[in-house]
Amino acid sequence: MKSVVFFFELHQPRRLREYRSLDIGKGKGYFWDEKNNEIINRVSDRCYIPATQSLIDGNIKATLSVSGVLLENLVRMREDVVDILKEYFRKGGELAAETYYHSLCSIWSPEEFSFQVNEDVRLKKDVFNIKPKTFRNTEMIYNDNIGFMSAKEGFKNILTEGPDRIISKFNPNYVYRNPASQNLFLRNYRLSDDISFRFSNPSWNEYPLYADKYARWLSESPGDVINLFMDYETFGEHQWKESGIFEFLKALPEEARKRDVEFTTVSEATKHSPVSEISIQDYISWADYPRDLSAWLLNDMQRDAFEDMKSLSKCKDKRTWRYLQTSDHFYYMSMAGVQDQEVHTYFNPYGSPYDAYIFYKNIMEDFREKCKS
Amino acid sequence: MKIAVLGWELPPAFAGGLGIHTINLFTIISKIMEVNLYVPDAPGLLSKYPFQVTRINISPGDSNYGKSNDFYESVVKYNDLITTQFKNDISIIHAHDWITFRAGVKLKKMTGRPLVVTVHSTEYDRSGNFNPQRRIMDIEEEGIREADRVIAVSNYTKKIIHEVYGTDNSKIEVIYNGVSSSIYSNMEKNYDNTKRVLYFGRVTPQKGPKFFVEAARKVLTRRKDVIFVVAGTGDQLDEMKNSVRTFGMENNFEFTGFVSESYSLKIYRDSDVFVLPAVSEPFGMTVLESMSTGTPTVISKTTGVGEALSNVLRCDFWDTDKMADYILAILNFRPLREMMGKRGRIEAMNFTWDKAAIKTMGVYNSI
Numbered sequence: 001m002k003s004v005v006f007f008f009e010l011h012q013p014r015r016l017r018e019y020r021s022l023d024i025g026k027g028k029g030y031f032w033d034e035k036n037n038e039i040i041n042r043v044s045d046r047c048y049i050p051a052t053q054s055l056i057d058g059n060i061k062a063t064l065s066v067s068g069v070l071l072e073n074l075v076r077m078r079e080d081v082v083d084i085l086k087e088y089f090r091k092g093g094e095l096a097a098e099t100y101y102h103s104l105c106s107i108w109s110p111e112e113f114s115f116q117v118n119e120d121v122r123l124k125k126d127v128f129n130i131k132p133k134t135f136r137n138t139e140m141i142y143n144d145n146i147g148f149m150s151a152k153e154g155f156k157n158i159l160t161e162g163p164d165r166i167i168s169k170f171n172p173n174y175v176y177r178n179p180a181s182q183n184l185f186l187r188n189y190r191l192s193d194d195i196s197f198r199f200s201n202p203s204w205n206e207y208p209l210y211a212d213k214y215a216r217w218l219s220e221s222p223g224d225v226i227n228l229f230m231d232y233e234t235f236g237e238h239q240w241k242e243s244g245i246f247e248f249l250k251a252l253p254e255e256a257r258k259r260d261v262e263f264t265t266v267s268e269a270t271k272h273s274p275v276s277e278i279s280i281q282d283y284i285s286w287a288d289y290p291r292d293l294s295a296w297l298l299n300d301m302q303r304d305a306f307e308d309m310k311s312l313s314k315c316k317d318k319r320t321w322r323y324l325q326t327s328d329h330f331y332y333m334s335m336a337g338v339q340d341q342e343v344h345t346y347f348n349p350y351g352s353p354y355d356a357y358i359f360y361k362n363i364m365e366d367f368r369e370k371c372k373s
Numbered sequence: 374m375k376i377a378v379l380g381w382e383l384p385p386a387f388a389g390g391l392g393i394h395t396i397n398l399f400t401i402i403s404k405i406m407e408v409n410l411y412v413p414d415a416p417g418l419l420s421k422y423p424f425q426v427t428r429i430n431i432s433p434g435d436s437n438y439g440k441s442n443d444f445y446e447s448v449v450k451y452n453d454l455i456t457t458q459f460k461n462d463i464s465i466i467h468a469h470d471w472i473t474f475r476a477g478v479k480l481k482k483m484t485g486r487p488l489v490v491t492v493h494s495t496e497y498d499r500s501g502n503f504n505p506q507r508r509i510m511d512i513e514e515e516g517i518r519e520a521d522r523v524i525a526v527s528n529y530t531k532k533i534i535h536e537v538y539g540t541d542n543s544k545i546e547v548i549y550n551g552v553s554s555s556i557y558s559n560m561e562k563n564y565d566n567t568k569r570v571l572y573f574g575r576v577t578p579q580k581g582p583k584f585f586v587e588a589a590r591k592v593l594t595r596r597k598d599v600i601f602v603v604a605g606t607g608d609q610l611d612e613m614k615n616s617v618r619t620f621g622m623e624n625n626f627e628f629t630g631f632v633s634e635s636y637s638l639k640i641y642r643d644s645d646v647f648v649l650p651a652v653s654e655p656f657g658m659t660v661l662e663s664m665s666t667g668t669p670t671v672i673s674k675t676t677g678v679g680e681a682l683s684n685v686l687r688c689d690f691w692d693t694d695k696m697a698d699y700i701l702a703i704l705n706f707r708p709l710r711e712m713m714g715k716r717g718r719i720e721a722m723n724f725t726w727d728k729a730a731i732k733t734m735g736v737y738n739s740i
Contacts, residue, residue: 020694020695020698021595021697021698021701021702021705022591022594022595022694022697022698299708299712300708300711300712301706301708301709301712303708304706304707304708335712335716352683352686354684354686354709354712354713355686357706357708357709358698358699358702358706358709361702361705361706361709362698362702
């Protein structure tokens with residue numbers, strides 16, 4: 001039977017305040033708590049609760065990861081979300097691990113990577129009493145080396161993007177093996193984006209997308225597993241409730257069953273044996289058109305800010321330093337191509353990449369002073 | 374189609390941006406349509422232009438921005454003279470700013486031809502919304518009301534026209550100015566720190582010089598090594614110098630006086646950042662000029678061209694905390710200077726007189 005693997009990412013960064021040069025040295029807090037709390041509450045109500053309820057009601061198997069940064073906030077302020085997630089994991093949902101701070105540490109520091117992964121695993125053990133077997137790195141950033149590093153931490157399965165340059169040789173609808181002997185899952189970006197990007201777009205020629213049609217596409221797509229990886233916020237936040245996204249989700253299992261397609265977690269999908277080994281040297285990710293690191297580290301501002309952050313690795317206040325590592329901060333500074341830029345702007349709480357850079361740099365300057373003391 | 378254009382000045386004999394606009398726009402339009410331009414006769418006008426020019430002789434020396442009373446008198450005289458010397462062989466009358474609106478309205482009535490008016494600035498802008506002159510507002514109001522179509526240089530100005538004169542929005546077309554392509558042939562900017570912060574333009578309440586001084590004071594609380602360059606003259610210059618002295622900032626200020634066009638490009642390029650804290654600026658040609666040389670800009674939200682730009686930093690003209698912060702960021706962070714500069718240069722190139730001419734002819738054809 002063909003498996004469909006849903007993977008949903010739950011993450012909200014600790015966004016930074018409008019931090020001015022004139023604020024440096026005056027003890028102003030770095031984090032925009034009001035905004036962050038407001039967004040977490042909104043997304044909990046619109047997405048996390050109703051989407052998880054839909055998964056439970058529809059008995060839909062899926063794998064979820066919650067970034068440590070978000071999870072600690074949910075524990076603090078939204079027990080109801082934590083509870084419904086617990087219920088879902090009890091009923092067969094899988095919990096995956098990532099780097100606690102949703103950071104880019106995998107590309108520059110094996111020690112930091114190990115630390116942040118273990119932090120993430122520890123928090124998940126505390127909250128859900130689960131030890132994840134599946135690893136998904138920040139924004140699906142991946143290469144062989146990240147495979148080795150995560151294998152060392154004990155993960156059997158790893159998820160990443162299926163960009164054109166890989167899927168031109170390897171059909172993403174199979175399980176593969178990486179050089180670290182993990183099961184490697186490649187995202188089917190076309191079928192994933194049909195839901196996460198195109199679902200409510202009236203100018204799309206397949207609009208409106210109903211569950212029966214989509215289930216037919218799933219059954220017709222050749223292979224063993226179809227990997228649909230997306231932000232959990234797709235349900236109810238990026239695609240509004242009014243678009244019918246929850247009805248779509250609820251109707252999907254039945255339509256799939258009719259066509260001999262089942263929903264499984266990542267771990268369950270390993271019943272399909274790897275068909276071959278894939279080695280990937282250059283970094284890939286699921287972000288932007290180039291599907292590499294350019295969403296975070298392409299332009300001079302991003303690189304400058306990133307180097308600044310790295311230079312403070314000896315700071316005693318490690319916790320603050322790690323919050324400043326969250327990839328979203330660099331994502332907001334991106335000035336990508338026109339279409340990608342629309343997505344960056346959608347997420348950017350300041351509206352301008354220049355502002356994102358300026359606030360980050362001012363905070364860094366303040367933080368550098370603090371680190372000296 | 375023949376267009377009668379009522380202008381005020383023409384390079385090389387001119388005092389301001391209206392002349393630059395006129396020659397660039399109508400040189401292009403005259404390739405497609407016949408243009409007859411009316412201007413006050415002035416020493417320095419060329420013997421030949423790419424379009425027909427009718428010089429109106431209103432005693433020499435009047436056609437510049439002198440004392441306000443004399444200036445108003447010359448405007449009245451000029452408008453009267455146009456109507457007596459007008460050749461009625463045209464299809465559309467196109468008047469520019471209140472200084473030609475009277476003649477425009479009168480000619481429309483005399484000839485029955487449609488009237489297009491371009492609003493480059495309103496009395497609301499020029500007065501910095503402080504004590505606008507009623508008689509000028511009346512002329513503006515009448516010209517805009519009698520016009521068949523109104524051209525505004527930005528959505529910002531369109532909104533002012535709509536709010537101050539109650540004009541129906543559907544009558545107003547927004548057409549941005551262009552930047553002369555010759556500016557781009559200048560050499561590439563070097564982004565090494567010059568620590569120079571530039572104010573460029575007339576020193577009048579409209580342009581917000583006092584907010585520049587306030588921002589400078591705040592910048593100096595963080596860095597002492599910055600030079601604030603004030604390029605331009607105007608009725609607020611003495612007051613500006615006084616407040617610089619009051620705050621003990623003489624060593625950090627440089628006043629250049631009036632700057633010629635060719636020297637202006639060097640001044641832009643030699644600065645780390647150009648600041649335009651205008652209280653109300655319909656368009657803001659200097660913003661595009663600065664960007665064309667690769668110099669980053671900080672501008673007020675009440676600067677029209679800003680609405681069409683993404684590679685500028687914008688704040689309220691009164692928010693000198695934020696203005697100072699943006700200036701400091703550009704001074705302190707080279708990657709910011711360089712990205713804003715390089716991307717801004719490309720962005721400014723999108724503003725061409727060709728585009729402005731095509732849209733203007735579209736307005737003529739819509740009548």
